[in-house]
Amino acid sequence: MSSVWDVLWVIIVSFCFVAYLMLMFYLLTDLFRDRATSGWVKAVWVVCLILFPLLTGLVYLIFRGSGMAERTAEAQQQARTEANDYIRQAAGTNSAAQIADGKKLLDAGAITEAEFQQLKAKALS
Incomplete structure (x- = not known):
């Protein structure tokens, strides 16, 4: 034991x-x-x-x-x-697609140029 x-x-x-x-x-x-x-x-x-x-x-x-x-x-x-x-x-998201979506929003007037630049910088980082 x-x-x-x-x-x-x-x-x-x-x-x-x-x-x-x-x-x-x-x-x-x-x-x-x-x-x-x-x-x-x-x-x-x-x-x-x-x-x-x-x-x-x-x-x-x-x-x-x-x-x-x-x-x-x-x-x-x-x-x-x-x-x-x-x-x-x-x-399925890449930088180019995010920037293109942001550009569409900018062209549609949904976001401002400054917001688009922020989205673009975020997508590229």
Whole structure:
């Protein structure tokens, strides 16, 4: 029969193992996201991560930590841009159509020239 301490120990060890796996996957993702690093250097990092995971993980975080933040921010910005482009495409509205609709409203007298310029600036941003 297991005690409460055994269960607590399993929970702590499981948490540490999951945290370790997340760190390794994050490091590998960052490593292969980096276009400036050659394939041989990436292979050395991967081998070191397999043979000496904790030491290599700490060294990677110390020496390449700032680059990790930059690459992550760049990847998030690219994903955000792609998502926005997809949403615009799926919605069927594009800048030219919005400007054309605004021009029709201007020609019909429904909006003023200043309002049309605002619509145009918003569509182009």
